[in-house]
Amino acid sequence: MTIDTKTLALKGGHPIRETRLPLNSPYLDDEDERSVSSTIRSGWIVGDGPKCKEFEEAFAEYLGVKYALLTTSCTSALHLAFLALGFSDGQAIIPDYTFTSTGLAPLLTGMTVKLCDVEFDTANIDTHLIESLITDKTRAIVPVDYAGHPCHIDKINALAKKHNLVVVHDSAQSCGSKFQGKYVGRQALVSCFSFHATKNLVTGEGGCMVTNDEELARKAYIIRDKGTNKREKLLAKGNIGYFEYQSIGNSYVQSNILGALALSQLKKLDRMNAIRRQHAEYLNEGLKHVDGIQLPIVKEYAESNWAIYAIRVMGASVIEVRDAIRAEGIECNTHYHPLHINAYYRAMANYQENDFPVSNQVYQSLLRLPMYPQLTHTDLDETIAAVTKVMQAFHQ
Numbered sequence: 001m002t003i004d005t006k007t008l009a010l011k012g013g014h015p016i017r018e019t020r021l022p023l024n025s026p027y028l029d030d031e032d033e034r035s036v037s038s039t040i041r042s043g044w045i046v047g048d049g050p051k052c053k054e055f056e057e058a059f060a061e062y063l064g065v066k067y068a069l070l071t072t073s074c075t076s077a078l079h080l081a082f083l084a085l086g087f088s089d090g091q092a093i094i095p096d097y098t099f100t101s102t103g104l105a106p107l108l109t110g111m112t113v114k115l116c117d118v119e120f121d122t123a124n125i126d127t128h129l130i131e132s133l134i135t136d137k138t139r140a141i142v143p144v145d146y147a148g149h150p151c152h153i154d155k156i157n158a159l160a161k162k163h164n165l166v167v168v169h170d171s172a173q174s175c176g177s178k179f180q181g182k183y184v185g186r187q188a189l190v191s192c193f194s195f196h197a198t199k200n201l202v203t204g205e206g207g208c209m210v211t212n213d214e215e216l217a218r219k220a221y222i223i224r225d226k227g228t229n230k231r232e233k234l235l236a237k238g239n240i241g242y243f244e245y246q247s248i249g250n251s252y253v254q255s256n257i258l259g260a261l262a263l264s265q266l267k268k269l270d271r272m273n274a275i276r277r278q279h280a281e282y283l284n285e286g287l288k289h290v291d292g293i294q295l296p297i298v299k300e301y302a303e304s305n306w307a308i309y310a311i312r313v314m315g316a317s318v319i320e321v322r323d324a325i326r327a328e329g330i331e332c333n334t335h336y337h338p339l340h341i342n343a344y345y346r347a348m349a350n351y352q353e354n355d356f357p358v359s360n361q362v363y364q365s366l367l368r369l370p371m372y373p374q375l376t377h378t379d380l381d382e383t384i385a386a387v388t389k390v391m392q393a394f395h396q
Helices: 030-042 050-063 074-085 101-108 127-133 153-162 214-224 230-235 256-266 269-287 318-327 343-349 357-363 377-394
Strands: 067-071 091-095 112-116 138-141 166-170 190-194 207-211 309-313 366-369
Touching: 030 256, 050 067, 050 207, 050 256, 067 074, 067 214, 074 101, 074 166, 074 190, 074 207, 074 214, 091 101, 101 112, 101 166, 112 127, 112 343, 127 153, 138 153, 153 166, 207 214, 214 230, 269 309, 269 377, 318 366, 318 377
Parallel strands: 091 112, 091 138, 138 166, 166 190
Antiparallel strands: 067 207, 190 207, 309 366
16 A cells, blocks of 8 residues: 655645544444344343343353353442442552543442552553552452453462452453463452443443352342342242342343343354454554554463554654544544542542553553454555554654
């Protein structure tokens, strides 16, 4: 492809692409539509219906865990996990570079959070820093798999075991990723996934908590359905419909309509992730000689689902580069503002702007490019051309 490097579209030149290429696009096909339509026609659309239970069984089998609880979001799944764990005080260690849901879950149960810096290359929590943050108040570690790249969960589990802590794995972005050859979700005491419209397995809004711990799952089932033992009674033989209010709870059960969609999506998850992986390899090959960027990496212990394809912009303003690439017709964006520079978290410990230097560096350099199964080779070529054109202009 011939690249006009003389004039950026932002400066009045001709753009690489005439119509905007979206950053995200959910992969939904005819089978998804049939599954949803069939469930609607059945009339069974309330929460925790038969399609929800079918998905939970299939997802648990897929991951290799005993229990999967479908929820309304990953945020609710994380909150459900902390409610079931029974924490009402103490502290959770979380990465500074993450979405607020990672912190909200422990905070909503009465805990406090302590922020930890991250690795530059993966944007995951820096395992070398965690132990120095552990005190007698620490109860949990909540690592995140940024962009679907698994964190070093075995090292985190070892620290948790040493200090008698629990690990709640925020796996929002890593559905279908693998750690040391095994699907993410089976390594920690409890893991939570997102099925948001921007994720790899899509229900629009949705999530799931998974665990191998029978008692934790039993408590979570009750809390998820308004503190009732409704599920247990409905599954019991000879049940006459009576159930008890046994604890506090919330309404985190998912609609049977979206349970059907989740089940349909799960059947093609590995295929969709394989396409994303091919896209990532194609982008890496096309961008490897472009000056001024650092390509995403995959550590030797990991297999990423490529929920996000994010480069690092070096030696230039990531905002200026973002705007220039957008002008070329390719949607792209930065990502999280580190928690410590947001007012709510900053006030917790009087955090200063430079307290987490690597997190700041990620924030100031990370740029997400389009990544989803429907991308064509033309889309990928135009993305490569736009990034190349812009970076050449910035490094002349």
